[in-house]
Amino acid sequence: MKFPVKVDSIENIPCITCPEEERCADDGVVTPFDCLFIENWVLTEQDKIKKE
Template sequence: MKLNEAQIEDLTGKVFRTIVSNGKGGILQSELWKELDLTSRDGSRVAIRLERRALIRREKMLENGRWTYKLFATKLPIDTSSVENAPCLTCPVEHMCSLDGSYSPITCNLIEDWLVLSLNMANQQRRQQEQHQNHHQAPASETEEEDPAK
């Protein structure tokens, strides 16, 4: 089935959003085609179109003995999550706040509480990721014992 220009643009947007959602790590072309149910031909055409627009870069690489491309977004959206809940954004005295004023970020309890909470949450997420990684990695001694050839 031949795609019309509107369908190609829609597909181009979907492909680009998928590449961006994979972040700095990028995505293999073959994984992207499977995820979006595309033929290799259509997918390659869209990737080349995005590359010509300088929205992505394609890096040739050897994967499982076959040459393929890994696709990366040239620019990723800025992550604002670290400042989204900053108390300054909703502070009723923000307009009077200054380093040498009676309201100062140096002595602000709201900022201090927000920083402590943010650090605690970041540490908790890091610990959970470490536990998840440790849980899914088999120790070398276990894999050696399971090998009946030894």
């Protein structure tokens, strides 16, 4: 049995609208490993979970 894919956990990920998305890579000048947009998104999502 297959269940529908849930996208709630990535629905607001900043990568979708990031102006640096085309230059972003694991070994690039812009990298997800030190991205402030991702960091802020994760912290915001974590705060939402704590409030539930």
